[in-house]
Amino acid sequence: MAIGETIRNSQIWKSIFRHPMPLDRRNRIVVMLTNFFLHLHPVSIKKQGIALSFTWCMGGVTFFLFLVETVTGVLLMFYYRPTLEWAYNDILALRDVTSLGILRELHRWGAHAMVITTWLHMYRVFLTGSYKPPREFNWVIGVILLLLTLLLSFTGYLLPWDQLAIWAITVGSNMARATPILGYEGPGQQLLTIGGIDMITDGSDARFGLLGARFVGEETLNRFYVLHCIAIPLATSLLLAIHFWRVRKDGGISGPL
Amino acid sequence: MHSNGFFLKDVAGFLGGYYTFIAIMNGVAALILWRRKNQPGWAITWAVVAGVMMVLASLALSGSASLVPSLPLSVRMLVNKLSGPVLYTLGTTALFTVLFVFRKFFVKPMVAWTVLNVALVIMGLSMADENFASIVMKADNVPIVGLIFMLAFFTWVATSQAVVNDERIAKGLPPMEKINDEKVLVWPDLVYTELICMVAVSAFLLVWAIFLQAPLEEPASSVKTPNPSKAPWYFLGLQEMLVYFDPWYAGVVLPSMVVFGLMAMPYLDFNKKGNGYYSIEERKFSYLVYQFGFFELWITLIILGTFLRGPNWNFFGPFEYWTPYKVEVLNNVDLPQMFWVNLLDRPLPRAPQGAGLLTQVGTILLREAPGLALLGAYLVLLPPLLAVTVFRKFFARMGFVRYMIMANLMLLMLTLPLKMILRWTLNLRYIVSIPEFSLNF
Numbered sequence: 001m002a003i004g005e006t007i008r009n010s011q012i013w014k015s016i017f018r019h020p021m022p023l024d025r026r027n028r029i030v031v032m033l034t035n036f037f038l039h040l041h042p043v044s045i046k047k048q049g050i051a052l053s054f055t056w057c058m059g060g061v062t063f064f065l066f067l068v069e070t071v072t073g074v075l076l077m078f079y080y081r082p083t084l085e086w087a088y089n090d091i092l093a094l095r096d097v098t099s100l101g102i103l104r105e106l107h108r109w110g111a112h113a114m115v116i117t118t119w120l121h122m123y124r125v126f127l128t129g130s131y132k133p134p135r136e137f138n139w140v141i142g143v144i145l146l147l148l149t150l151l152l153s154f155t156g157y158l159l160p161w162d163q164l165a166i167w168a169i170t171v172g173s174n175m176a177r178a179t180p181i182l183g184y185e186g187p188g189q190q191l192l193t194i195g196g197i198d199m200i201t202d203g204s205d206a207r208f209g210l211l212g213a214r215f216v217g218e219e220t221l222n223r224f225y226v227l228h229c230i231a232i233p234l235a236t237s238l239l240l241a242i243h244f245w246r247v248r249k250d251g252g253i254s255g256p257l
Numbered sequence: 258m259h260s261n262g263f264f265l266k267d268v269a270g271f272l273g274g275y276y277t278f279i280a281i282m283n284g285v286a287a288l289i290l291w292r293r294k295n296q297p298g299w300a301i302t303w304a305v306v307a308g309v310m311m312v313l314a315s316l317a318l319s320g321s322a323s324l325v326p327s328l329p330l331s332v333r334m335l336v337n338k339l340s341g342p343v344l345y346t347l348g349t350t351a352l353f354t355v356l357f358v359f360r361k362f363f364v365k366p367m368v369a370w371t372v373l374n375v376a377l378v379i380m381g382l383s384m385a386d387e388n389f390a391s392i393v394m395k396a397d398n399v400p401i402v403g404l405i406f407m408l409a410f411f412t413w414v415a416t417s418q419a420v421v422n423d424e425r426i427a428k429g430l431p432p433m434e435k436i437n438d439e440k441v442l443v444w445p446d447l448v449y450t451e452l453i454c455m456v457a458v459s460a461f462l463l464v465w466a467i468f469l470q471a472p473l474e475e476p477a478s479s480v481k482t483p484n485p486s487k488a489p490w491y492f493l494g495l496q497e498m499l500v501y502f503d504p505w506y507a508g509v510v511l512p513s514m515v516v517f518g519l520m521a522m523p524y525l526d527f528n529k530k531g532n533g534y535y536s537i538e539e540r541k542f543s544y545l546v547y548q549f550g551f552f553e554l555w556i557t558l559i560i561l562g563t564f565l566r567g568p569n570w571n572f573f574g575p576f577e578y579w580t581p582y583k584v585e586v587l588n589n590v591d592l593p594q595m596f597w598v599n600l601l602d603r604p605l606p607r608a609p610q611g612a613g614l615l616t617q618v619g620t621i622l623l624r625e626a627p628g629l630a631l632l633g634a635y636l637v638l639l640p641p642l643l644a645v646t647v648f649r650k651f652f653a654r655m656g657f658v659r660y661m662i663m664a665n666l667m668l669l670m671l672t673l674p675l676k677m678i679l680r681w682t683l684n685l686r687y688i689v690s691i692p693e694f695s696l697n698f
Contacts, residue, residue: 140523183509
């Protein structure tokens with residue numbers, strides 16, 4: 001163990017890790033306070049709160065899947081161009097030509113799994129009554145995160161640009177056409193009329209705003225790509241940070257009061 | 258199309274592995290019961306089951322139509338014939354009710370294990386049917402099969418703890434979670450769990466990704482509409498609601514209300530008990546409302562929309578071939594039609610040609626009067642009526658605003674099952690039908 005000892009005593013090692021190896025009680029406490037990645041956690045925690053049968057780990061798994069999606073998503077972006085000319089061909093090439101040919105599988109199955117684990121996490125939080133005071137607001141953030149997870153999955157569904165993709169998005173976004181007042185087939189869209197001119201048409205309604213066009217086309221592909229890769233992940237990251245911070249501030253992980 | 262040799266050869270490998278997996282699962286259970294729990298009777302039972310599963314596995318591996326274990330054709334035909342949206346909905350409701358009422362029985366480990374085995378064997382037998390397999394094995398549908406088993410498992414985990422806690426609370430003891438308030442250091446106790454969890458999830462995902470290829474169909478074409486056209490699986494509950502409501506309600510208003518209702522939940526639930534531990538008895542009302550919404554109105558509708566809705570969104574039995582030529586008679590009637598024409602034997606009120614806007618609106622209101630009165634009674638009269646009867650205690654505890662929000666959310670949630678029942682019994686299409694303003698309900 002001499003080499004290990006030398007490395008751990010070197011200036012480089014010590015400059016990176018601000019604490020000795022967490023082998024004794026004191027250093028196990030210090031490590032939680034001085035390490036950036038660990039300081040999200042408290043130093044000590046209720047033993048029954050981390051029992052598997054109680055917590056199911058589903059929130060943590062969801063976050064881990066979010067990280068998996070981020071990493072595989074960035075790698076996919078190297079190969080994928082969101083244009084009508086290339087989108088489908090790039091996905092084909094990803095399957096048939098690219099090495100590490102399971103990148104898209106990891107991303108897609110990870111996304112499905114993330115939707116499921118989010119539901120299970122929410123289910124557990126409900127069943128243990130952990131949304132009750134003082135955690136009401138964190139539950140609200142959680143509901144928004146659930147919505148963002150579904151939107152992430154929904155916007156990503158279009159990107160392979162195959163039949164499955166555009167028709168799923170067409171069916172899904174057709175609903176927006178019927179938004180009350182703001183959709184051109186929705187109830188009350190006649191109300192927004194100025195000087196006899198309809199304000200809500202198929203070129204200005206909620207569905208148009210979502211798709212960037214009157215039907216699912218290249219504008220939609222671009223729009224969903226930007227939403228999927230930048231806008232929604234950014235919003236999700238911010239809310240995740242608040243979600244985790246509030247877990248600590250609202251009395252730590254759930255357990256009987 | 259019914260099972261043929263080619264198909265069975267294709268699934269033989271999968272089914273062989275599947276039954277072997279069940280055999281190993283039961284073998285491990287037998288071992289644990291024998292060595293750790295000292296229950297030789299149960300150990301022998303599951304060891305025998307494991308042996309039977311190995312026999313099934315070798316039969317399945319043969320890939321020949323006479324040997325692969327499958328449900329008899331007559332049974333499959335009968336299931337197809339019997340199944341329909343009504344029986345499916347009532348059946349799942351009955352199932353959930355039985356599971357809930359007799360939860361003390363079903364959470365017993367040996368009972369739950371039996372149920373799991375039965376479910377897995379039925380699933381395996383069904384997989385030998387070509388039509389069933391083609392839907393269930395569709396790459397994007399596989400997660401839903403996983404979801405069903407995971408939900409069942411975690412509901413069992415939660416309910417078995419809730420049952421214990423409820424019994425303890427009834428005896429005046431604190432819930433299990435409260436007994437031990439010992440604290441441990443996050444390093445190593447939590448950090449290591451997280452690490453193991455990450456490795457396990459990564460391994461699981463890798464295996465899944467290697468064995469199941471992500472779907473990729475033909476290149477997108479805006480002129481070739483697939484039949485059926487389906488939204489992503491997690492929105493299929495919403496798509497199923499389109500059978501009963503117009504898109505403005507099923508696709509926009511009701512989902513928005515679901516999100517709003519979920520957010521409002523912690524502010525509406527005034528019950529201070531059951532915070533931080535599993536319990537059913539202490540919060541029966543909120544438990545039942547949530548489970549009704551989650552299982553009945555979300556999960557079962559997704560399963561229905563994914564596995565049982567085929568071309569033209571027609572209902573197909575689990576072993577039925579998805580033919581696009583299936584014709585279903587649509588003879589749904591609107592409420593104004595029922596009221597004016599069928600009941601009063603008069604034509605629908607209609608504004609005279611060239612009438613002013615006011616006359617037109619007045620006529621529409623007259624025509625829709627029965628539906629509007631019904632809706633008005635439902636949404637306006639019912640909440641105060643409930644406040645002085647069933648929900649009297651709730652009203653007193655919650656105050657006016659909170660009570661009204663809760664009552665209206667619950668009534669909106671119940672519009673779906675009510676509309677289903679009205680559709681099945683009276684063939685009712687719309688309660689209010691104002692096509693002039695695209696407002697149908």
